[in-house]
Amino acid sequence: MKACGVSSTAKDVTLLELTEPPSPEPGQILVAVEAAGVGPWDELVIDSSWDVRLRPPAALGVEGAGRVVAVGSGVTGFAVGDRVLAHEAPLPAGSGFWAERILLDADHAAACPPGLDAVHAAALPVNGLTAWQAVTNTMTLCKP
Template identity: 45%
Template sequence: MKAMVCERFGGPEVLALRDVPDPPPPAPDEIQVRIEARGVQYVDVLMLAGQYQFRPEPPFIPGGEAAGHVVAVGSAVRDFAVGDPVMSRHRLGAFAELGNAKAGLCDRVPDGLTMAQAGVFRGAYTTAYHALLQRGRMRAGEWVLVHGAAGGIGIAAIQMAKAFGAHVIATAGSDAKRAACLEEGADHAIDYRNGFVDQVKALTGGRGVDIVYDPIGDKVAEESLRCLAWGGRLLILGFLGGGPTSIRSNYLLIKGIDAVGVRIGGLNEADPALAAANMKALVALAEQGKLRPRISHSFRLDQAAEALQAVIDRRVIGKAVLLR
């Protein structure tokens, strides 16, 4: 089969299209998938650079989420059959034509999703669901401030918050990205680059928001503390802004704020049963038409380096996908 192989640590240029052996027959609890669509994530960028907490040594095939059709099933698998369309989760190996995956980490493609949408669904929506509903304890009628709102997990957060009755203020750095946020259901979309506290306070009648969904960190997280209402929750999802912030504990004390870490990989490791249940709930929401990935960029498998560079350059609105 053909696969994109990371041959040394570095940027997207370290990827090369290679002929590699097909994966072995699936283990008893696995299925084998002929992959037709693969999500491109910032995690992949970090993994190529050797900067992710899971650090495989080159050569390896990157890619953690995909969709395709089952071509073989393990002897203990009862929920899937050859020919089923599935969304699959891979520790590595999705940037290839074939991949093995644990059957318990796979789900049928929801009715109404294209194969491309299914290929980018899992990572973004499991993150938004776990962050907002479980770590953030979001309730209908609350105000949610979503940073990085035009990105993959940002668009997912907008749709998730609206599906459960929250009000959403999205932040993004260009007119096109703010327009996309409004199209996806955000009540307001604001430019955060010259400060956003006054804008947020004005939109909420001076009260502030109940939840900040923050994959940016750095100065954005620090300013976000001033946007939170009493009993608010700061959800810390990452540090795309250049690094973590030094959280001032006096803000947490005075306003009763919770600063909450969110790492979907940690949930998958610590409570796989909950992670699987979350995915079932997400499939149901997708089938109801409440969740739809937005894909701004589609590439061929052999263009994986270009896809990752588009993510790095922040040209992607929603998600980028690798097709066949």
């Protein structure tokens, strides 16, 4: 499987050939990545400032969008072929969205809104979570 990430602790980002992610375990989905987000947090992953359990050689990327290709037992919210977007940290298989496929916890994925293309969907997870946290924290702080 082709991926872009780190091959060792040297932290140089390169094109990689990785093994396929494992089959989904209970509560997990396997997603064929259509687009991946890129942000300043990726540098934190590269230099180990943010431990997402990346296990080199591994693809980078903690957010993205794609189609479900396999579903683990107990997953009821998704089926093969569904479009999803997600922010995943820690990375269940030790590798991220900058790869052709990624293993995710189903609870960390959301259905992709109809009509939203993969490129725009891939940019939503981290920014959406940040917005939700800001609103939630503001509401908590501003209670009378």
